[in-house]
Amino acid sequence: MAAEIVDPTIPVVKNMLLLDSEGKRIAVKYFTPEMYSVTAQANYEKSVFAKTSRTNARGEAEIIMFDDVVVVYKFLGDLMFYVTGDQDENEVVLYSVLQAFYESINMLLRNAVEKKTVLENLDLVLLAMDEIVDGGLILETDAGVVATRVTMRQDGEGSPMSNPGLVTLSQAFGSIKEQVARSLLK
Amino acid sequence: MASTAQNTLEPLRAGGDSKAKDEDMEEELEYSPFYGIEKGAVLQEARCFNDSHVDPRRCQQVITKLLYLLTQGESFTKAEASEVFFSVTKLFQHKDVHLRRMVYLVIKEIIPSSDEVIIITSSLMKDMNSKNDLYRANAIRVLCRIIDSQMLLQIERYLKQAVVDKSAVVASAVLAGAIHLAGANSEVIKRWSNEVQEAINSRHPMVQFQAVALMHALRANDRLAVSKLVTQLTRSNVRSPMGQCLLVRYVAQVIAESQPGVGNEVRPFYDFLESCLRHKSEVVIFEAARAICNMRDVTTRELTPAVTVLQLFLSSSKPVLRFVAVRTLNKVAMSHPMAVTNCNIDMESLIADPNRSIATLAITTLLKTGNESSIDRLLKQIGGFMSEIADEFKVVVVEAIKALCLKFPQKYRGLMNFLSNVLREDGGFEYKKAIVDAILVLIRDIPEAKEMGLAQLCEFIEDCEFTFLSVQILHLMGEEGPRTKDPARYIRYIYNRVILENATVRAAALSSLARFGAHCPDLRDRILMLIKRALYDNDDEASAGPGGNGVRDRATLYLYQLQEAPEGPESVDPHWRIPAKGLEAALQAYLASPDQEEPFDLSSVPEVVAPSPAKAKAKPQGLAAAVAAGLSNVSGPETQADEYADMLKAVPQLAALGPVFKTCSPVQLTEEETEYKVVCVRHVLEGHIVFQFNCTNTVREQVLEDVSVTMDLADAEEFSEEAVLPLKVMPGVEEGPGQTYVVLARPPGSMALGRFLNILRFRIKEIDPTTGEAEEEGYEDEYQLEDVEVAAADYIKPAFAPNFRAGWDALPEESEMVDDYGIGQRDSLQDAVEAVGRILGMQACEGTDAVPPNARSHTLLLSGIVVGDVQVLVRLSFGIDAQRNVAMKLAVRSESADVSEAIHAIIQEA
Secondary structure: OOOOOOOOOOOEEEEEEEEEOOOOEEEEEEOOHHHOOHHHHHHHHHHHHHHHOOOOOOOOOEEEEEOOEEEEEEEEOOEEEEEEEEOOOOHHHHHHHHHHHHHHHHHHOOOOOOHHHHHHOHHHHHHHHHHHEEOOEEOOOOHHHHHHHHOOOOOOOOOOOOOHHHHHHHHHHHHHHHHHHHHHHO | OOOOHHHHOHHHHOOOOHHHHHHHHHHHHHHOOOOOOOHHHHHHHHHHHHOOOOOHHHHHHHHHHHHHHHHOOOOOOHHHHHHHHHHHHHHHHOOOHHHHHHHHHHHHHOOOOHHHHHHHHHHHHHHHOOOOHHHHHHHHHHHHHHOOHHHHHHHHHHHHHHHOOOOHHHHHHHHHHHHHHHHHHHHHHHOOHHHHHHHHOOOOHHHHHHHHHHHHHHHOOOHHHHHHHHHHHHHOOOOOHHHHHHHHHHHHHHHHHOOOOOOOOOOOOHHHHHHHOOOOOHHHHHHHHHHHHOOOOOOHHHHHHHHHHHHHHHOOOOHHHHHHHHHHHHHHHHHOHHHHHHHHHHHHHHHHOOOHHHHHHHHHHHHHHOOHHHHHHHHHHHHHHHOOOOHHHHHHHHHHHHHHHHHOHHHHHHHHHHHHHHHHOOOOHHHHHHHHHHHHHHHHHOHHHHHHHHHHHHHHHHOOOOHHHHHHHHHHHHHHHHHOOOOHHHHHHHHHHHHHOOHHHHHHHHHHHHHHHHHOHHHHHHHHHHHHHHOOOOOOHHHHOOOOOOHHHHHHHHHHHHHOOOOOHHHHOOOOOOOHHHHHHHHHHHHHOOOOOOOOOHHHOOOOOOOOOOOOOOOOOHHHHHHHHHHHHHHHHHHHHHHHHHHHHHOHHHHOOOOEEEEOOOEEOOOOOOOEEEEEEEEEEOOEEEEEEEEEEOOOOEEEEEEEEEEEOOOOOOOEEEEEEOEEEOOEOOOOOEEEEEEEEOOOOOOOOEEEEEEEEEEEEEEOOOOOOEOOOOEEEEEEEEEEEEOHHHHEEEOOOOOHHHHHHHOOHHHOEEEEEEEEEOOOHHHHHHHHHHHHOOEEOOOOOOOOOOOOEEEEEEEEEEOOOEEEEEEEEEEEOOOOEEEEEEEEEEOOHHHHHHHHHHHHHO
16 A cells, blocks of 8 residues: 655545445545555445435535544535545545546536446546545646546647646547547456 | 355454345345455455466456455465465566556554565666656655665665655655664654755645655754754745645744743744645644644733634534534633634524534533623523434533523522433433533532532432432432531432332432431431331342342441440441541551451551552543543643642652642743753742652763752842752653652741742763763763742632632632732733633633723732632723723732732732
8 A cells, every 4th residue: 555644734535435326336546554454444435425415415414523534525416426525634625636536527427427327437436546646645636637538538648737627528528428438348 | 165255254243233235145145246255265366477478468367356255354474374375476477557556555463574575676676767657656665664774774865766756656655764763763764854955845736745854853842943943944935835734833833842932922923824724725724723723821912813714614504514613712712712603693593504513613612711601591592402312412512501600609599400400311320420420510619509409310310210310319419418508308219219220229319318417416216216217128238249238237226326335326437537548558458468357457557559550540532532621721731730749749859848739830941952851840839839840851972960050049039949859860862751849848737939040050970972882980060040930829829719709708808909000001901811810820710811802991819829728819801091000909818917918919910
């Protein structure tokens, strides 16, 4: 596992979870050592799900604090997206990670976020998670940029870096089309 | 391997019965592409990576399947992982970009062992120099994950260059990698400073963020460098919100470490934090607001802009923003309730918030900011709310009610009624325990509430399903009941327990009855009769296990004690000065000894228990922690004092001096960024003051030995030096500070004042940079430290006075001393109240430390204990005129007129 982040001022994401409507895991990523055992992870997912499944997080993302963590979450289709951080972490930072998480996947799957499509395109989901957080460190929170990187589209020579979000959106959709076509052919 | 992932994942699916699982499987059959996936088969499929003609799409699918297995908690054996790794490396020959991306991902998941890494490094190095930015970025991320220090040196050149790459994804990848590597390889990465500095100016927000983070991580141990970095960054323009967020954190740290400003001096960097409140990104706004609210000794004026932005968040449509605002304001409300009152209207509308965490935080905030008049209305609102929330939130609310009741003891009736109402509702053990605990505390601290509380508890045990709580309550009844006006009324409730309950509760009820018998002679005969009936108790507690105390046995014992014992009925309540823990340990040792012929000797039990090393204090978690966070104003220093007390106890010469009366807050005696860091903590004892100097050596290149502090007593005649305990070697930054002590004696119980010049003395030895060894001899040197002052406030500690008026009336009237003072111009009365409170270092009572907005006059009630355990109460009346001149009338009562005089002296000198 990745070396830990030593500097305590750096915001750290403890884990990202994508669960289905019954609380079963679709894709998860844990970044802190206290959660490396499968049992610990399973218990954690169970309690997160139990505490959140009856709340309404469809419109705006919701937030809950328990034990020593803060969790921000959002339900989309029949899926639940969670991002966890330490209880002292800036919740708004975690929220921006959560936004990148579900929005990038929403883009990659062309608004068809449901368990079936997510499983069929699990590679894209895993790549998106990999592009957002690297070993607990926040790598990118712009969903458009994440989606482009997942599809391995180059930023391109001379593309205006000052505004990566805008350019990449259209690029992303171009390549997403390709991706979806690919997955349908499987 | 025949089992499917579903089977091996039993823990992940715990809770579902088999029927439900079957249904799940059928459902999954419909749409999961991974249905029936099985490790053995996938590993078999993975052999296709070795084919001469690789089908990229197929390979991608197989990799996805491997990752799916890993995600689901499946693990590969070393051999399996190794095999997968080797075949995956073959895929580097293929040009398909999407396949390559998956290859990178899977390598990061199955981290190859160090001897295998070498196989892919050349491929990764090739990708690192590719024209495709995404190849380069991903290759760098994989490399940073798998390389060791030695290999880092080999490829350092490339990585360093990548830091300033014009492609954001590449720069980001290497910066992120470096942040992870910085822990173990900071020396190498420090050499990239110039490049990282350039990256800080990057136009891409995330690159800027990561560069700032890395720069700070490399300098985190060097405070001078950090403050330089902060100065530089606050002047330059950090555009990235995340980067700005980091900067706010660094600034907050610098503020926390700097000396608190004297008087009206503006805090360094406060302006910067305030300007961040106007940032366009919510991430930064909140970070800055939180930083301001968490500042040490923050004033109302400093708080106002932060509270204003948080107030806007309160009515946001986003739950996350409402949550952070109410959570932060809740914390502010503990120290500055008046600063938050402006938000009360927004806060009240949050009581109905669908997010229960937000609602609970809003309620507890309101309870903290509320004044006496609003309590009844609030209780009504909460009453409706309580039935809708989960137990964990209820516990938090009950805690807040308890705190409120201690703050406004006159309101005990309404609050106690509320507690007893919720006690009758359904709830789990933790919740009921919190309520019972709250009632117990109120009974203990508010004498008027005792009878009412006992009556409520009596009713509760009639129908209590928790043995633990019943026993606790019955014990309390035995303690408190006999001393009430009408003890007889409790007997019926207690005896009912003897008839109706399980053995443990019966035994506890019996003990409680015996207490009544012992202390109430009029009731004794009737109680004896009741106890006699218990002699025929059919079930014995002992059957529940060893160590139990039989009901019949107890009955026999009490009958003897109440009727025949030579010491009289009082023997029911032996006042042993033996800690239960010590007794338990001694008895266990006795049982373990082979020779039990000799009867157990009670005098063999030590009277003082050795402090248990693991002081596991239940730490509040989750919401409770958030709500309680500010209460640490009370408990925080205490635990710190505990730590100090343990430290002193560990030194025999200091332990002999007796218990510590008060530990004053640490004072820094060196400038920021000097070679030595010295912090002084004053411990006041009955007849001594112990000066504890915590010393840290911040220079690696030298060793400091025989460290001691010489204190000049010229300006402090009443003190005499009793002992100096030197420190052998001054530890470095990593090991944490080492201690040297100076003990000064003063007439016992006196409040001697003084100011001391201090000189740090030591033997310095340079370390030879080539060998890393310290030179043999070294030389003596000294260093002038800042002065330390012993002020009168050092001899006063805050004490809780549950009922100020009663306490005031109880103190001798002739000890009262009154005088008027003018304290000059102030911003507001709140300012004046805070200032005087700080000088006296006493506990404000009945919430009088909060001044209502725009008040022209205010009364502050303070309570404290002066060294020698003398109680002192202070009543301060403030008035402010149109020119903002504040005048105050100070009235002091205490158990000794000298002390009253001393309090006036403190104010005169301040």
